[in-house]
Amino acid sequence: MNIEWYVVLSSLLFAIGATGILIRRSPVVILLCLELMLNAGNLALVAFSRMVGNQDGQVFAIVVMVVAACEVVVGLGLIVAIFRRRLPLDVDELRELRG
Amino acid sequence: MEQALFFAAAIGALGGAIGVVAMRNPFFGVLSLIVHLFSLAVLFLLLTSAFVAAAQVVVYAGAVMVLYVFVVAYVGGGTESAWEPIPGQRLLAPLLGVALFIELSIAVLASSLLALGTDGPDVRAGFGDPAAIGNLLLEKFLVPFEAASILLLLAAVGAVVLAGHLREGERS
Numbered sequence: 001m002n003i004e005w006y007v008v009l010s011s012l013l014f015a016i017g018a019t020g021i022l023i024r025r026s027p028v029v030i031l032l033c034l035e036l037m038l039n040a041g042n043l044a045l046v047a048f049s050r051m052v053g054n055q056d057g058q059v060f061a062i063v064v065m066v067v068a069a070c071e072v073v074v075g076l077g078l079i080v081a082i083f084r085r086r087l088p089l090d091v092d093e094l095r096e097l098r099g
Numbered sequence: 100m101e102q103a104l105f106f107a108a109a110i111g112a113l114g115g116a117i118g119v120v121a122m123r124n125p126f127f128g129v130l131s132l133i134v135h136l137f138s139l140a141v142l143f144l145l146l147t148s149a150f151v152a153a154a155q156v157v158v159y160a161g162a163v164m165v166l167y168v169f170v171v172a173y174v175g176g177g178t179e180s181a182w183e184p185i186p187g188q189r190l191l192a193p194l195l196g197v198a199l200f201i202e203l204s205i206a207v208l209a210s211s212l213l214a215l216g217t218d219g220p221d222v223r224a225g226f227g228d229p230a231a232i233g234n235l236l237l238e239k240f241l242v243p244f245e246a247a248s249i250l251l252l253l254a255a256v257g258a259v260v261l262a263g264h265l266r267e268g269e270r271s
Contacts, residue, residue: 002217003219004208004215005105007215009113011200011204012113014203015196017116018196020120022188024120028174031167032167039139043143046148049146050146051215055148056240058227059235059243062154065158067247068163069162070250072167074254074261077257077262089174092184
């Protein structure tokens with residue numbers, strides 16, 4: 001398969017993830033859509049690493065996985081903290097930081 | 100054979116992604132993300148990166164998704180309000196997504212990367228296997244590797260601080 005196919009698939013997945021972040025309200029689902037976008041980036045990294053014939057891109061993809069795991073842990077910790085303080089789990093109602 | 104596998108995995112990945120965005124219940128969203136991640140692991144195998152595919156299945160589909168399932172079970176599904184802070188947001192957002200995809204496709208297909216239209220160069224047998232990636236991580240990329248371990252430690256401590264027990268006097 002041409003590398004083009006993988007890269008176009010990855011940009012399609014990225015666009016779906018971005019649309020999900022714009023549409024959904026629940027912070028859990030927004031984190032899931034962030035995962036979609038990070039994974040689309042990973043697919044592009046691995047595809048380009050195959051295109052060049054160099055494994056450095058795969059190491060980059062693994063580091064992206066580590067960052068995604070950290071982001072999930074902190075994000076889910078925040079969601080649990082919001083839930084335990086009886087605040088609404090809706091990103092449009094949690095807008096106290098807005099000026 | 101390779102084409103059939105690619106299209107099967109691509110349909111799985113796209114279906115999983117659309118499921119995450121479209122499912123009302125976050126629990127089903129998590130389940131479709133697992134489908135998506137397994138399809139991506141197949142795509143990584145097709146790109147001869149065995150270690151990344153294995154890490155994808157073990158770290159993502161194994162560990163991270165279990166965390167998601169527990170948190171969704173803890174906070175419950177809940178319903179999203181129909182209130183829109185920006186009028187017409189549910190109509191505008193897919194249009195913006197389509198525009199983003201078209202833009203990315205133009206950027207990719209109009210780039211001067213001639214190798215994009217090929218299958219990539221022939222690689223030797225050990226390309227992307229655990230031994231090769233391990234060598235790279237411990238020699239060429241030792242500093243990023245250690246930085247990643249510090250980052251994981253900080254994230255674990257941060258999660259305990261954020262989600263730990265409420266102390267006395269805190270608003271519950």
